Amino acid sequence: MARDLAIDLGTANTLVYMEGRGIVINEPSVIAVNKRTGEVLATGQEAWSMIGRTPGYIVAVRPLRGGAITDFEITEKMIRLLLQRAGVSRFSRPKVLICVPSAITEVERRAVTDATRRAGAADAQLLEQPMAAAIGADLPINEPVGNMVIDIGGGTTETAVISLGGIVALEAVRVGSFDIDAAIQSHVRREHGLAIGERTAEEIKISIGSAMATADDRDAEVRGRDLVSGLPKTVILTAQEIRDAIEDVVAQMVASVIRCLAVAPPELSQDFLTRGMFLVGGGALLRGLAQRIERDTRVPVNMSDQPLEAVVLGAGHCVENFSALRGMFMDSRR
Amino acid sequence: MIAMAPLTILFAAISVVSALTLAYLVWQEGQRVNKNNGMAAFHRHLDALSDDSRAHVRQQLHDHSNKQGRR
Numbered sequence: 253m254a255r256d257l258a259i260d261l262g263t264a265n266t267l268v269y270m271e272g273r274g275i276v277i278n279e280p281s282v283i284a285v286n287k288r289t290g291e292v293l294a295t296g297q298e299a300w301s302m303i304g305r306t307p308g309y310i311v312a313v314r315p316l317r318g319g320a321i322t323d324f325e326i327t328e329k330m331i332r333l334l335l336q337r338a339g340v341s342r343f344s345r346p347k348v349l350i351c352v353p354s355a356i357t358e359v360e361r362r363a364v365t366d367a368t369r370r371a372g373a374a375d376a377q378l379l380e381q382p383m384a385a386a387i388g389a390d391l392p393i394n395e396p397v398g399n400m401v402i403d404i405g406g407g408t409t410e411t412a413v414i415s416l417g418g419i420v421a422l423e424a425v426r427v428g429s430f431d432i433d434a435a436i437q438s439h440v441r442r443e444h445g446l447a448i449g450e451r452t453a454e455e456i457k458i459s460i461g462s463a464m465a466t467a468d469d470r471d472a473e474v475r476g477r478d479l480v481s482g483l484p485k486t487v488i489l490t491a492q493e494i495r496d497a498i499e500d501v502v503a504q505m506v507a508s509v510i511r512c513l514a515v516a517p518p519e520l521s522q523d524f525l526t527r528g529m530f531l532v533g534g535g536a537l538l539r540g541l542a543q544r545i546e547r548d549t550r551v552p553v554n555m556s557d558q559p560l561e562a563v564v565l566g567a568g569h570c571v572e573n574f575s576a577l578r579g580m581f582m583d584s585r586r
Numbered sequence: 587m588i589a590m591a592p593l594t595i596l597f598a599a600i601s602v603v604s605a606l607t608l609a610y611l612v613w614q615e616g617q618r619v620n621k622n623n624g625m626a627a628f629h630r631h632l633d634a635l636s637d638d639s640r641a642h643v644r645q646q647l648h649d650h651s652n653k654q655g656r657r
Contacts, residue, residue, distance in 0.1 A: 274646055387635065390644055394635040417628075417635050558650045569643050576634035579627065 254344035258567035264406030269568030284312040304449040318407035318426040320360045332371035345374035353408040354380040355424035378582040382412035385532045388566030389556040398520030404535025409505045411512035423512035429535035439497035448476040460491045464540035528552035532562040
């Protein structure tokens with residue numbers, strides 16, 4: 253009999269949880285395809301290392317942007333490969349629970365479920381990422397207390413207030429850590445006349461990026477292509493200039509958290525002051541972000557133990573208790 | 587009269603089977619409604635999210651922390 257699966261189909265990374273086994277796949281959401289034949293050449297880490305370095309007939313792409321499918325065919329291929337690697341065949345078709353951003357539109361929702369069913373799933377259900385993240389971060393969401401979770405992913409920032417097993421307030425914006433990378437790319441191009449790729453921008457963010465001044469602020473040497481001469485060139489970037497470059501994006505993330513706090517019922521708002529908010533998702537790893545949110549909202553912020561895995565672990569729990577938690581799935585509420 | 591008997595039996599059998607199927611479907615629907623009924627379903631939902639039920643999630647978080655600590 254097929255083991256049911258939970259998939260965190262993120263803009264940056266894809267994680268797969270198998271019923272009874274735990275996380276079985278954790279890799280970048282990237283696929284490399286031969287444009288001439290449509291054949292898949294690589295996925296995950298291998299395809300990620302190809303980004304920006306492929307010959308003309310190969311394209312290494314992220315098929316999701318802002319948490320939504322931008323290329324339906326490629327996403328279907330990616331899901332099909334993931335299911336195959338998880339042991340799905342014509343004779344063993346599992347139920348699949350997919351975590352999606354809460355701001356997803358009806359059309360995008362259909363695209364994800366159709367892609368999953370066509371890839372071989374017997375049934376495809378959707379679950380909002382903040383809900384899954386709250387379960388995976390081990391918050392007491394079954395109790396009548398306010399649990400606030402902020403999930404900062406590659407393409408979205410979602411803040412949710414959860415109490416008694418359901419979402420009470422929700423705020424989502426299509427701004428995530430890839431927008432930070434894009435802001436860095438554009439800053440380096442504008443201020444230093446240097447073209448850098450998205451992988452280099454991500455490396456800069458990881459090494460010196462921050463949302464607030466920190467004790468270990470340092471500089472970084474960056475290599476790219478001079479826009480004027482076309483020759484390779486090296487420049488030095490400071491932590492402060494990167495902070496300024498990403499300020500707009502960080503401010504949008506913080507503003508969405510504040511909007512969610514503003515719509516939360518007052519009874520639950522009291523709980524946030526004592527219990528704090530919980531930060532999950534890859535974007536939460538940006539240096540100083542927790543302190544910045546704490547400073548601007550005056551509410552304590554706690555980091556989840558496993559910010560990258562929280563969503564898929566939460567969805568995995570739902571898969572283990574599929575019938576009892578079915579009411580939480582997006583389809584069942586319509 | 588004799589020729590009609592098998593037809594009568596056939597129709598009677600079809601009627602019985604149809605009635606039984608209908609009764610089964612009605613019973614199933616009733617069960618489904620009861621199963622998803624308000625309070626019971628809500629408590630089952632909360633139980634599935636309780637601390638005890640999420641022990642395996644905690645264990646996996648712990649395992650991941652240990653794995654990363656070793657790296």
